[in-house]
Amino acid sequence: MSKFALLVFVISVAARGETFSLQIASAVASQSFRLKSSAFVFRSVGCADPAKMDVVAKAEGRVNGQRRTVPLKTVNAQVPGVFGVYREWPSDGVWIVNLAAKCADASAGALVAVGEHGPNREASKFLPRVASEAEIDAALRELGAK
Amino acid sequence: MENTHISELLAAYAEGELAAPEHALADAHLAVCAECRAGLEDVSIGLRAVAELPLTTAPDAVWNAIGRELDRRADRRRAARWLAAAAALLIVATAVWYVRRTPGERWEVEGIASLHSVGVGDWIETGPMAEAKIKVGSIGTVDMTPHTRLRVITAKPLEHRLSLVSGRIHARITAPPRLFFVDTAAGAAVDLGCEYDLVCDREGNGYLRVMQGWVSYEWQGKESLVPAGASCRTRAGHAPGTPFFDDAPAGFSEALARFDGDGSALPALLATARQRDTLTLWHLLTRVTTEADRLRVFERMVSFAPLPPGVSRDHVLSLDRAALRQWREELAWTW
Structure with missing residues (x-):
């Protein structure tokens, strides 16, 4: 995306007053060869200054009945506010990626189900806040039941 | 740590x-x-x-010329600037000369007993049972399945090029975009940072299937941009097939084959398209032959995804390249 297009995007976001949220996609959406092997990419919607957004990513899982948490690194694409998440969690058990983001005073979260070929939007949940432990447990139970 | x-x-x-x-x-x-x-x-x-890049001593003539120029100019600051510019020019010229002069690297080959490496002009052919792996310089690998025949065309740091005559290869490239190319009789697969299968017969008929990143398949100025999870067909003497996701419904991919063949079946394509099939519909914008059909494709696309800020219907229908690119980049977030 060119700087001009980015500026237009930022202005239009501010003008429309979109709610701050996260959007996920397969790695190809980042348009960055550096992120091509990421498990998925995400970006903010409704954040006036994506470059200053704070994000935290964790893999939350249940392996042999035990809850596990693996902190994940988020890798910046060239476009501000676009990040890649790599598969750094074990292959056994059931896992989701818990994204927590802050833009100025607004928060957003997502519980992302990741399949073999990228994120599964239908099985993921998008929240106007950081996900609670209960929501993470419920999401893991739901995934485990499938 | x-x-x-x-x-x-x-x-x-x-x-x-x-x-x-x-x-x-x-x-x-x-x-x-x-x-x-x-x-x-x-x-x-x-x-x-x-x-x-080799370490190169500047020829005496260059230094003599710089010295004479320095003597002529009283203004030391301007002379210093000239010297810096000349030095920069020398470095660039040396780099360009080196890249053009380099005859080519040799690439390691595994799996063929009589062939351990290949260079520019060399052929590699696998038999009915044999497989081979080529280490493409330091940027990746190419696996060849049985009955595959190809040739090394260019083996330079900024251009790695193979010609696939027939058979099947699996390429896995870690380099930045546009450093690895595979020519076939039906066009060229241009690596945009990816992993893919390319299959073709001697006429160039076959397909490209991408597992990671993007590949651009190009023929006579026409291009198909194929992302991970998608494929396109290739036919000798024709523009690259329109890309489609591998999980597209059978009705959609059959209609697309007909469209690529004789331009028919557009109504069936539009009727069976899903949201992520906007990959295919985006390519159709430049491939339909009438403005009425372009409008139908456009209207189907906006029923799945709105235009991004800064892109108008007029931009799209007039095939404004920047607008089309911006819309494609936005659509990719919905695939």
């Missing part, structure tokens, strides 16, 4: 200059840090590019 990035150590790590304990710690960190792995990839690419 696991919680601290090791950016400052990556160059020494890539050059093998770290002491054993530091190397082991770096290994441990790289195993869990995708950001540093990406950084290491960038550093390695840079080091490889630098390694390709």
